Amino acid sequence: MEERKEIVNRYISKGMKAIKAAQIAGFSRSGYYYMSNGRRPGKKPTRFTMKEDGTVVENSVVVKSVKEIISPDFIDYGYEKVTVELHKNKYIINRKKVYRLMKENHLLNPKRITPNQLKNYVKYSQPYPSQPFEMLEIDIKYIYIRGDRRNAYLITILDVFTRNALVWSLAYTMKSRQVVQLIDQLILNYLQPENVLKRHILVTIRSDNGSQFVAKTVREHLKENQIFQEFIKPATPQQNGYVESFHSTVEKLVCRKFEFESMAHAQRIFQNFYETYNKKRMLKCLLFMSPNEFLEEWNKGKMVVVYHVKTKKQKFFFREKQNLKPVLLPSRRNF
Structure with a gap:
């Protein structure tokens, strides 16, 4: 974004109008004049909450009500159910604000970890x-x-x-x-x-x-x-x-x-x-040996294994006959 602004500035310095220079650089006019303040966009969180009778209370009062709702034994309400209870208590509040207040005060239930996770x-x-x-x-x-x-x-x-x-x-x-x-x-x-x-x-x-x-x-x-x-x-x-x-x-x-x-x-x-x-x-993939025979030969250091680069197929060789190191076989195209 800064590079494109430099391009616009160069055109403006040569006498071109800012709107036309911004269009050439792919900017809208508002995008060119935008200056970030370093803060997240959006409204500031409200510090008060209104009730149906018109009274206004601080958020700390709402948090106290939330704690009273979830404090009884066997009540493990999340923010959605707490929102319903607050509505019953005449609060005018949405579930997003309830979630924020509960999160800030560490009142949310811990996230469930499923076996798949x-x-x-x-x-x-x-x-x-x-x-x-x-x-x-x-x-x-x-x-x-x-x-x-x-x-x-x-x-x-x-x-x-x-x-x-x-x-x-x-x-x-x-x-x-x-x-x-x-x-x-x-x-x-x-x-x-x-x-x-x-x-x-x-x-x-x-x-x-x-x-x-x-x-x-x-x-x-x-x-x-x-x-x-x-x-x-x-x-x-x-x-x-x-x-x-x-x-x-x-x-x-x-x-x-x-x-x-x-x-x-x-x-x-x-x-x-x-x-x-x-x-x-005997198995062909084990050089016509049984699994036990093959394990014995392997433990004696007589075998080497390679994997084909393309097919990834496993293949064994007798070390003394082939004088091979355990490396990947090249593709047949390279033969």
């Missing part, structure tokens, strides 16, 4: 872990128990880097306390033996917005154990894609081939499946 949503749709146990995904799948004619809940925590199905549970109910128990198994059986804290690995667990995962007990338990929790955005299951893909494998290899006569029968089948998957079932 406390959530840490994913920053990146695709996770890019650089080592095991850095990014975990957790999800629940329904399993039909034919013998009991009801659904059970299968919950799995999967390591994105190694595709290892670390811990799982199958039950007819899935409450937050059961999720906490599963997290304890994860810590005792994997995170502590792998010394993730001493190795300064920031463990992140990603989930959808299911009630079991947003529960306060689960969130506090994760925080106490220095595990960062993040939530996928609503209606985006692909952001939890690795464990979703794993549960698709469960559907294909287990659910379509077996009919469960009881919970005990299902438990035995799934126990065999998880052991086979982790110890024996």
Whole structure:
């Protein structure tokens, strides 16, 4: 604005009329002559309030009336309800002024913080872990128990880097306390033996917005154990894609081939499946090794991971065969 005023002044100094010079610079006449006083625009707040009988009282009297309105037990009125009560007491006052007076005197209710405001949503749709146990995904799948004619809940925590199905549970109910128990198994059986804290690995667990995962007990338990929790955005299951893909494998290899006569029968089948998957079932993305075999090779320092610049796809190589460093692959266009 100051630069444009200088342009106008130069034209005026050469004999041009102020109105025409202001038009050339894109100013209205009032805009050119405007001088800021440094204060906020608008009327000053009134210090008095009128009542219906014509009497005028100071705002301090109104504040006293507000305190009397909200002082009884079990009354937690906000400024809108207080305005209604003041009208009943013959005050001529609008809700904006009531809000201002209550705010100035710290009489407003504290703002409610909804659970959604406390959530840490994913920053990146695709996770890019650089080592095991850095990014975990957790999800629940329904399993039909034919013998009991009801659904059970299968919950799995999967390591994105190694595709290892670390811990799982199958039950007819899935409450937050059961999720906490599963997290304890994860810590005792994997995170502590792998010394993730001493190795300064920031463990992140990603989930959808299911009630079991947003529960306060689960969130506090994760925080106490220095595990960062993040939530996928609503209606985006692909952001939890690795464990979703794993549960698709469960559907294909287990659910379509077996009919469960009881919970005990299902438990035995799934126990065999998880052991086979982790110890024996080779995966192409892991260089045709099982998750457990791959983790052993990685811990020996024999593997290196790269991510493609364009596709962001994860790919592993044997260090001794490729002599590669963990860098991003170039796009095929540059080959």
